[in-house]
Amino acid sequence: MGEDAFRVERLRADPAVTAMLERICDITTMGFAAVARVTDTQWIACQVVDRIEFGLEAGDELALKTTICDEIRQSGQAVIIDTVSGNPDWRTHPTPILYGFESYISFPIRLPDGAFFGTLCAIDPQPRPIGTPAVALLFERFAAEIGALLA
Numbered sequence: 001m002g003e004d005a006f007r008v009e010r011l012r013a014d015p016a017v018t019a020m021l022e023r024i025c026d027i028t029t030m031g032f033a034a035v036a037r038v039t040d041t042q043w044i045a046c047q048v049v050d051r052i053e054f055g056l057e058a059g060d061e062l063a064l065k066t067t068i069c070d071e072i073r074q075s076g077q078a079v080i081i082d083t084v085s086g087n088p089d090w091r092t093h094p095t096p097i098l099y100g101f102e103s104y105i106s107f108p109i110r111l112p113d114g115a116f117f118g119t120l121c122a123i124d125p126q127p128r129p130i131g132t133p134a135v136a137l138l139f140e141r142f143a144a145e146i147g148a149l150l151a
Contacts, residue, residue, distance in 0.1 A: 007150050008037050011046035012058045014149060020142045021049040028135060030103060030124040035146060037118040038069045046118070052125060068095050069106055069119040076116065078107040080136065083127040103128040107139040112151045120146060
């Protein structure tokens with residue numbers, strides 16, 4: 001098993017990651033949270049909490065170019081959207097339309113050496129008030145903790 005596959009499997013089985021995803025859903029009231037491995041060719045769910053029957057499980061893949069996570073991989077910047085339909089930058093973006101979400105948040109996960117690994121993300125079909133410093137800090141902290149687990 002290669003190092004990348006080992007990291008994906010390690011996250012899939014880690015109860016600390018499960019606890020983080022559950023906490024994200026509890027605090028934000030968003031129904032789906034995930035850790036995804038994102039490369040220049042692949043998006044794969046390492047671990048998920050799905051309370052809205054979005055339908056993804058750990059190990060599932062999405063077409064990379066249909067994800068905002070690919071844009072985060074390229075920019076290195078977090079994305080936070082309280083209300084897609086009310087945001088002129090996002091309301092016509094194909095990803096929320098394709099997957100049917102109204103709120104979205106995703107932060108980059110970096111390895112201890114600074115290399116991009118993937119994203120910590122959450123979605124919900126309803127608008128959620130996630131554009132707050134407290135939520136951003138929560139995601140930033142959890143993304144850093146997940147990156148440290150991969151050392």
